[in-house]
Amino acid sequence: MPDMMRAVEISVPGGPEMLVETQRPVPKPAAGEIVIKVAYAGVNRPDVLQRAGAYDPPPGASDLPGLEASGEVVAIGSGVSGWALGDKVCALLPGGGYAEYAVTPAAHALPVPDGLGLDEAAALPETYFTVFSNVFMRGGLKAGERFLVHGGSSGIGTTAIQLANVFGARVFATAGSDAKCAACLALGAEKVINYRDEDFVEMLRAEGGADLILDMVGGEYLPRNVKALAMDGRLVQIAFLQGPKVALNFAQVMVRRLTITGSTLRPQSDLAKARIAQALREQVWPLIAAGRVGPVMDSEFALIDAAQAHARMESSDHIGKIVLKV
CATH class of the missing domain: 3.40.50.720 (NAD(P)-binding Rossmann-like Domain)
Known part of the structure; x- marks a missing residue:
């Protein structure tokens, strides 16, 4: 992996134009974590609130917006089982999805359901x-x-x-x-x-x-x-x-x-989120693989066009999910 990566950060709290491209160090996994090479990142209302200065990330989380992503596992921390390098996953993130690489607890990742592309998979975790x-x-x-x-x-x-x-x-x-x-x-x-x-x-x-x-x-x-x-x-x-x-x-x-x-999802403990992930894997992921439920996709924007994606969400004209292609 490279030492640096492209990312989109919040320069100062404000409107969509406050989302700007930047360079950040590639994150490294701590114990129990994985690093994902991000293919797509989901855009969610909490991202908009964070950009506006109304929803601070929890202690220890990345200040970059982005609470869900899909991609490939490229680094694995100690104590992680069940994932291997190269696995295709989608994951709930504590933050940091608007970037080329993101780190998350391994227990918050789920396999990409059969039949779904990485764009659709990125639209699953947060919702x-x-x-x-x-x-x-x-x-x-x-x-x-x-x-x-x-x-x-x-x-x-x-x-x-x-x-x-x-x-x-x-x-x-x-x-x-x-x-x-x-x-x-x-x-x-x-x-x-x-x-x-x-x-x-x-x-x-x-x-x-x-x-x-x-x-x-x-x-x-x-x-x-x-x-x-x-x-x-x-x-x-x-x-x-x-x-x-x-x-x-x-x-x-x-x-x-x-x-x-x-409830709010982001401040909950890693264990609580892991329990939700396990329930989804057992009860919902088979339904997605069978085509009985799935993401409704509204639109796709390039990572550098994150401001346009936020404007789309704030317009309330969208139906379903908005994603960024990383």
Whole structure:
């Protein structure tokens, strides 16, 4: 491996134009880690927040953006088993994906599913770790339950619709245009609400209420989500695009025995992420290999065009995942 690599860094917090090309030392693996020669890196909303100065990387993580990547294992730290040099992998990263090489705990990597290219594989880790851990491990979604996901055409949304559908839930979604609504229906949603024209609360209550809601909007959606839940319903919060503070009547939570929970993925322990990876490998990766679920790809940009990729994400015009070709 070379000593130096191309990368894209955040020069100062601000808009997409603050993403600039730079040279960085190639990372070396510590015990339990692998180094990946990056083929593609996924672009995610936390990258945008980090660029804007609103989401600092955890202690010890690379300051470079990029929370998922695909590529080839080119270096292996001590104590690692199960991976060999040359293996094709996709991995959840603590940061550093916008670069030619990235380091990550070996237990956070997964094999590239049969039938997928490296571009599609790079679009898997961040969304699949997030959705599976929050919808199934934390939210406890069961077959036959009514599930509502907001932002159904996003990377998180398209993944959640497919997984909930394949595991037998009744899936509902919200989206912001007719094209996005059509995309959600094609992925297996039973009904999709265009939030610009319709009220998701009324629709869900007409269906008996949602047993589980996955929300990344927050703000004024929080009391509306509570109204849309069925008895014993669960709300899982994973982001706050409209802000985390709102007035909420908790009497409804008590009377209808509701559960409000949430999580963020990046600050969780290496062990917690390894457990999610193992669950995905056992329960979801066979479904991807069989073609029953998979990434929805929106667009691809060169690494040096990361600013354009961020602008695309912030426009909210995308359907599915955006990746950088490294």
